[in-house]
Amino acid sequence: MEQRKEASIINVRDLNLFYGEKQALFGVDLAIQEKEVTALIGPSGCGKSTFLRTLNRMNDLIDGVKITGDVVIDHENIYRSNDVIKLRTKVGMVFQKPNLFPMSIYDNVAYGPRMQGIKNKKELNIIVEDSLRSAAIWDEVKDRLKTSALGLSGGQQQRVCIARAIAMKPDIILMDEPTSALDPISTLKIEELITNMKKDYTIVIVTHNMQQAARISDKTAFFLNGEIVEYDDTDNIFSTPQDQRTEDYVTGRFG
Amino acid sequence: MSIPTTNKQAEEIGKANKRKYMLERASQRVFLLCALLSVITLLLIIGFVFYKGAHPFVAEGYSFIDFIFGSDWVPSEDKFGIFPMIVASIYATIGALIIGVPIGLFTAIFLAEIASERLAKIISPAVQLLAGIPSVLYGVFGLAIIVPFLQDTFGLVKGQSLIAVILVLAIMMLPTIVTVAETAIRAVPQTYREGSLALGVSQIGTIFKVIVPAAKSGIMTAIVLGLGRAIGETMAVILVAGNSLIVPTSLTDSVRPLTTNIALEMGYAFGTHQEMLFATGIVLFSFILILNFVLAKISAKGGS
Numbered sequence: 383m384e385q386r387k388e389a390s391i392i393n394v395r396d397l398n399l400f401y402g403e404k405q406a407l408f409g410v411d412l413a414i415q416e417k418e419v420t421a422l423i424g425p426s427g428c429g430k431s432t433f434l435r436t437l438n439r440m441n442d443l444i445d446g447v448k449i450t451g452d453v454v455i456d457h458e459n460i461y462r463s464n465d466v467i468k469l470r471t472k473v474g475m476v477f478q479k480p481n482l483f484p485m486s487i488y489d490n491v492a493y494g495p496r497m498q499g500i501k502n503k504k505e506l507n508i509i510v511e512d513s514l515r516s517a518a519i520w521d522e523v524k525d526r527l528k529t530s531a532l533g534l535s536g537g538q539q540q541r542v543c544i545a546r547a548i549a550m551k552p553d554i555i556l557m558d559e560p561t562s563a564l565d566p567i568s569t570l571k572i573e574e575l576i577t578n579m580k581k582d583y584t585i586v587i588v589t590h591n592m593q594q595a596a597r598i599s600d601k602t603a604f605f606l607n608g609e610i611v612e613y614d615d616t617d618n619i620f621s622t623p624q625d626q627r628t629e630d631y632v633t634g635r636f637g
Numbered sequence: 638m639s640i641p642t643t644n645k646q647a648e649e650i651g652k653a654n655k656r657k658y659m660l661e662r663a664s665q666r667v668f669l670l671c672a673l674l675s676v677i678t679l680l681l682i683i684g685f686v687f688y689k690g691a692h693p694f695v696a697e698g699y700s701f702i703d704f705i706f707g708s709d710w711v712p713s714e715d716k717f718g719i720f721p722m723i724v725a726s727i728y729a730t731i732g733a734l735i736i737g738v739p740i741g742l743f744t745a746i747f748l749a750e751i752a753s754e755r756l757a758k759i760i761s762p763a764v765q766l767l768a769g770i771p772s773v774l775y776g777v778f779g780l781a782i783i784v785p786f787l788q789d790t791f792g793l794v795k796g797q798s799l800i801a802v803i804l805v806l807a808i809m810m811l812p813t814i815v816t817v818a819e820t821a822i823r824a825v826p827q828t829y830r831e832g833s834l835a836l837g838v839s840q841i842g843t844i845f846k847v848i849v850p851a852a853k854s855g856i857m858t859a860i861v862l863g864l865g866r867a868i869g870e871t872m873a874v875i876l877v878a879g880n881s882l883i884v885p886t887s888l889t890d891s892v893r894p895l896t897t898n899i900a901l902e903m904g905y906a907f908g909t910h911q912e913m914l915f916a917t918g919i920v921l922f923s924f925i926l927i928l929n930f931v932l933a934k935i936s937a938k939g940g941s
Binding site: 472 | 753754826828829830831832833834835836837838839842846847850851
């Protein structure tokens with residue numbers, strides 16, 4: 383038990399989140415292990431996306447959000463330190479819909495490193511190529527790096543989004559239903575990619591799709607009404623859930 | 638009940654509907670007439686200005702080149718050159734852009750991206766109210782505040798000058814630029830903001846590298862509209878320009894832009910003199926047409 387705690391890169395303790403008066407998260411405790419894929423599942427509005435966004439403080443963008451409790455990432459309490467920029471370079475994010483900027487593929491991937499002050503062309507070229515390779519999209523786009531990223535298909539765009547996140551060399555990548563806007567084949571490619579990526583990154587993924595959680599994740603947390611009902615190895619969650627509500631959900635009785 | 642059961646009932650409904658259809662057609666005509674009215678007015682104005690303004694060059698043998706590039710405007714001696722006024726108009730407009738565009742753009746960015754909702758709700762209406770102030774009041778403000786300030790600060794004999802025009806026009810173009818640019822910036826998808834911030838980019842970095850470029854065509858529209866406002870402004874300019882007929886060589890020179898020339902002299906001009914003022918209007922009108930053309934190009938580009 384002690385050893386497991388040592389390996390966890392994200393430690394959340396008694397996290398409460400309020401949108402104004404309305405409470406959205408209730409005393410969430412969660413320890414996420416390094417270089418594993420952790421899936422967050424649950425019905426719509428259960429707080430899983432909200433929770434994900436506390437991990438890189440994207441909820442800061444919303445007016446009137448109040449947070450209590452601790453989120454410790456890599457031994458640093460991220461709500462005590464105010465260096466959001468440093469946090470977000472360490473914790474990357476991929477969104478529900480591909481959100482590439484209206485610029486070329488190259489510029490999209492090079493955007494983050496450039497804003498970090500990297501100007502050397504050779505260095506940028508290497509970062510862009512490595513990132514696109516890691517995101518399994520290099521072969522498809524290597525001949526059109528200078529063309530608009532918005533000309534790619536949805537699935538390709540999402541993989542470039544992943545490349546863009548990888549370019550920052552983060553430790554952790556958060557994914558907020560990254561395949562919900564994609565067709566089955568693109569989804570499969572992204573799932574393969576996620577499985578390959580976990581040797582280098584800690585991945586936390588929100589998904590609506592329980593089969594997806596079962597296929598790609600090591601651990602699964604089941605959210606309901608802003609609380610974690612159950613958190614365990616993915617196999618256990620889907621084969622021998624401890625809580626009746628988890629069982630009802632994973633067997634498709636509600637949600 | 639609404640289904641007619643006898644022929645008589647059907648006939649009655651038919652009659653009632655006939656009236657409805659007639660009313661329908663009549664109201665469509667009224668709307669069409671209203672819509673045509675503005676087109677007709679536009680054509681009449683253009684036709685009239687061009688007819689009167691072209692007359693001296695077509696029928697009286699004046700040279701259009703001399704009119705544009707001549708530097709003497711002495712109607713009593715039959716000299717009609719508007720070059721100093723064209724230069725004054727262009728300088729005043731460019732000067733106003735140099736001051737007004739950054740201020741307007743920064744205001745728009747502040748309102749759309751940085752200010753809290755509450756603060757934006759105070760500033761936005763204030764900026765919009767600025768657009769509603771009659772232009773003569775801007776002139777009075779310029780005359781009462783800016784002109785004396787320039788006189789005192791730079792020791793000028795006469796504070797009415799190119800720089801006074803520039804300052805007044807810069808203030809006057811602000812509401813246009815701010816409102817249009819703010820709308821364009823607010824229209825940038827939230828996902829772009831999130832995408833950039835999630836990469837650990839600062840808010841200011843996000844604004845200048847992602848948001849402003851994404852709103853580029855709207856911002857260009859804002860600038861062109863502001864420019865149109867500046868080049869056509871008359872009343873405020875008359876009060877602070879000084880109205881000297883020279884090609885300005887310094888910001889403190891007294892100037893007479895194109896609009897001012899028309900407004901000052903139209904009241905008493907007749908004959909060729911009056912027609913030359915209409916010709917001044919043609920030149921002004923051409924500037925506006927070019928601007929509108931540019932604007933149409935930008936919007937078309939933004940749409941695709």
